[in-house]
Amino acid sequence: MPSSTSLPSSWQYDVPTSGSTRLPPDAGYAKALTNQGYSFEAAVADLVDNAIDAEADAIVVHFLRADARIVSLLVLDNGRGMDDAGLDRAMTVGRRRDYGGHALGMYGTGLKAASLSHARSLTVISRTRRSRAAGRKLTAEGIEDGFRCDTVEPAFAQQQIDVYDGLIEWQGTIVRWDRVRAFETVAPGQSEQFLSKAISRLETHLGLYLHRFLSRGLKLDIAVWDVATGEETDHISVDALDPFGYKLPGRAGYPKKFSASVEGVGQVGLEAHIWPPRSNLAGFRQIGAVHDRQGFYFYRNDRLVQAGGWSNLRSPEGHLALARVAVDLPDEVNDVFSLTVKKDGVEVTPAFTLGVHEAVDAAGAEWGSYILDAQVAYREGTSRSNIERPSVIEPGKGLDPKVKRAVREELPLKNGEEPIRVDWVALPEGQFFQLDRENHIILLNRDFREDFNDGRRGGANDAPVTKALLYLLLQDCFGLGRWEKRRADRIEYWNNILFAAVQAQRERRNRIDY
Structure with missing residues (x-):
């Protein structure tokens, strides 16, 4: 490949065109839409993001059971809601809406892609302070049938709103998944065990990725409702799982704030933390394998979008298990940081890693000093003798x-x-x-x-x-x-x-x- 200095003067950086043709997506796009690789927890988190964007301060993830089977999942919120036109926009496949500067949504595909990755039927019912209850239903079959979206019977939409009038009083939204693939594979005798594990994973995921919102007062619950008896059989409140929530740092003087000069972005702040060794706090031990949770924690508008990993800066190692770095992504769109559609990772260019290598704190300390401090804290922690506490059997259902x-x-x-x-x-x-x-x-x-x-x-x-x-x-x-x-x-x-x-x-x- 010729170098940039040897390009001829006639070289054109933009390929010329002579016309254009509009090519609407084929109905087979439905298969691509339902195969985005969302985990169950990430898909539900995407729905919760939408509720937060709608200014909800109370959200409930509701599992519905009937005859010992899990039949549906609902995400309810008391946000500002949508009228008919808003519902049509929200359910249009491939339509990207305008997001505010602090919105958690980005690409406009999350509601449909996240939902249809796990359910064959997606229903959204909503009302605002100025509009009646309305609803839309989207199915994989409907997308294949010319992107058809069905209108929910107004009486049924109002009835669903009325069921949850304790949460949705004047405005709010219900997102409902039916024919959920994972639910349909659970035998009646296994539903209790499946729910217990699913709720535990969901509680951890939401508590971690939304911990800043939960710490500021967002009320987020997970509940199980028996549709036959009309009774709630389980209900938990999701608590913040702060990956930086230690009481005392593992090294004096931390956290430290480093600044990295990143080409194409400017100054990027790096808040470097060192956890205390052998911590049993939930924010350290219960968010995944400690080895995998070292590294960068990227936030976008206070929503965690990557929990650990060194993003090609270095390989993970045991001696850095206590090292975690909080990075708030810049508000402006740039070519250095690329957020995945599922909001579970960030791709960075070499400009970021080069900038981190040369980062310094306010006192002039270099980035390498932080790495050494984290390694020393780990080694000193492993050499200390602790009083051994007795092992216990894990507490289960019925305990808060x-x-x-x-x-x-x-x-x-x-x-x-x-x-x-x-x-x-x-x-x-x-x-x-x-x-x-x-x-x-x-x-x-x-x-x-x-x-x-x-x-x-x-x-x-x-x-x-x-x-x-x-x-x-x-x-x-x-x-x-x-x-x-x-x-x-x-x-x-x-x-x-x-x-x-x-x-x-x-x-x-x-x-x-x-």
């Missing part, structure tokens, strides 16, 4: 997610053991709890449920203090071989004392009420 997270942060978990559940059930008179050791369940006497829920019925993760205390008392009674008489006697006198305590609590409350 905040309790489960605290246990995982504070104590090592035993491998190969089923999590311990806590259920309210009918028990004989005089018993506060029983153990189902075979199935790893702590059974609580449901006659006392209201006593621990201020007179209310409570939900799946109710009475968190009571359940947490019982878990800590009883977790070592599971996963054992021989059941010792001394242990059985301990369970008996704990039960008797706790039964007396709950009776005393009930009598005291009755006296106060009287």
Whole structure:
């Protein structure tokens, strides 16, 4: 290939054209649209992004169950909503809308591509303060049939809004997935296990990638609703999983702010962090393998779009496991940083890595000093002796997610053991709890449920203090071989004392009420 200095004077950088032809997409585009490689968590996160862009401050991801099967998924928000014209624009395949400077959306394909990657049917129902409830339905078959989009019956759209009037009062949107491929492959007897794992992964993903919004007050919940009984069977609040949320840094003087001069962009800030060694905090341990989470954390408009990796700057290594760097991408469109359509990674040109190599902080310290400090902090941490805490069986369903997270942060978990559940059930008179050791369940006497829920019925993760205390008392009674008489006697006198305590609590409350 000739060098730039040897190009002839007649060289044309732009290829000349003599006309143009409009080529609409073929109906086969539907297959490409539904095969974008979105993970389930990334697809749902894309829908949540749209809700945030619509100025929602409360969002619920709702799994619907019927006859022991998972049938649909809904994402509900109390944002500004859309009228008929807005719905038509949102559901037009290939149409890119104008995004504001701080919007999380970029390409205009997320709603359709993310949804149809997992569901054969996408329905969007919405209303604004000035328009009635309206809806549109898009299916893979409809796209193949000339990009057909169906109009939802107005009465049905209003009925769906009414079901969720606790969230959508004057305005809001419901995005609904039906015929979800993953749900259709789950056998009735496996739905509980599938939901538990799916919700756990989703909670982690949303908590991490949207942690800045959650820390500022965004209310984001995940719930399970039984359409047959009309009851909510599970409900958790998603908490922020801050990948920089340590209490004290692993090295004095950190975090440090470096500045990299990047050609084509200008100055790019690099906030360099060093985690404390051996941390069990959720933001360090529970967002994936520690080895994979070192490196750059790119943010676009406060939304995390890449969680770790050195972006061709260097290879990951064990001695850099504590090193994490926050980078807020420039607002202006540029050729150096390219965000993936799924918003799960950033491609950078060599201009960025060259700039990082030469980055300095305010005191003139070079980028290489940060790498050395992170390596030293890791080596010193591995050489320190720590008090070993006992391993415990993982807490499971019935315990509040905040309790489960605290246990995982504070104590090592035993491998190969089923999590311990806590259920309210009918028990004989005089018993506060029983153990189902075979199935790893702590059974609580449901006659006392209201006593621990201020007179209310409570939900799946109710009475968190009571359940947490019982878990800590009883977790070592599971996963054992021989059941010792001394242990059985301990369970008996704990039960008797706790039964007396709950009776005393009930009598005291009755006296106060009287």
